[in-house]
Amino acid sequence: MMIAEELRRSDLQVIECGTADEALDVLHSGTPVSTVLSDVRMPGSLDGVKLAKAVHEEFPGVPVFLTSSLAPPLDTAPHEGFFQKPYDPRVVVRTIKSTMR
Known part of the structure; x- marks a missing residue:
């Protein structure tokens, strides 16, 4: 929820x-x-890794970023970036905005 407010x-x-x-x-x-x-x-029924796979397959133009307090997913989930919690919200915003350009 905190990152949603920072993005807004x-x-x-x-x-x-x-x-x-x-x-x-x-x-x-x-x-x-x-x-x-x-x-x-x-x-x-889906976790974030399965969501990333589904988005990549069904909506290939939509980049996916993943976050977790755990280690990065070792699975081959397609994603454009991973933010280890706790993360700096400014880095997340900056990264997402640069991807959208």
């Missing part, structure tokens, strides 16, 4: 989802999404 303060529109399934529903709805930021550990 940086003039980015944010859609918060409680589960990876909900995030996929948003993408499938046709709502324009330019970037996905997901925790590796998510409730629901």
Whole structure:
């Protein structure tokens, strides 16, 4: 939630989802999404790694960033970056904004 507010303060529109399934529903709805930021550990039928795989397969133009307090996922989940918690929110904002350019 903290990073969502930091992204909003940086003039980015944010859609918060409680589960990876909900995030996929948003993408499938046709709502324009330019970037996905997901925790590796998510409730629901998909975790962040599976979400990254699904986004990569179904929405190849949408970059995915993952975050976790655990070590980076050793799985081959396609993602553009990983933020180890605790992270500096300014770094996350800067990275996401540079990807959107």
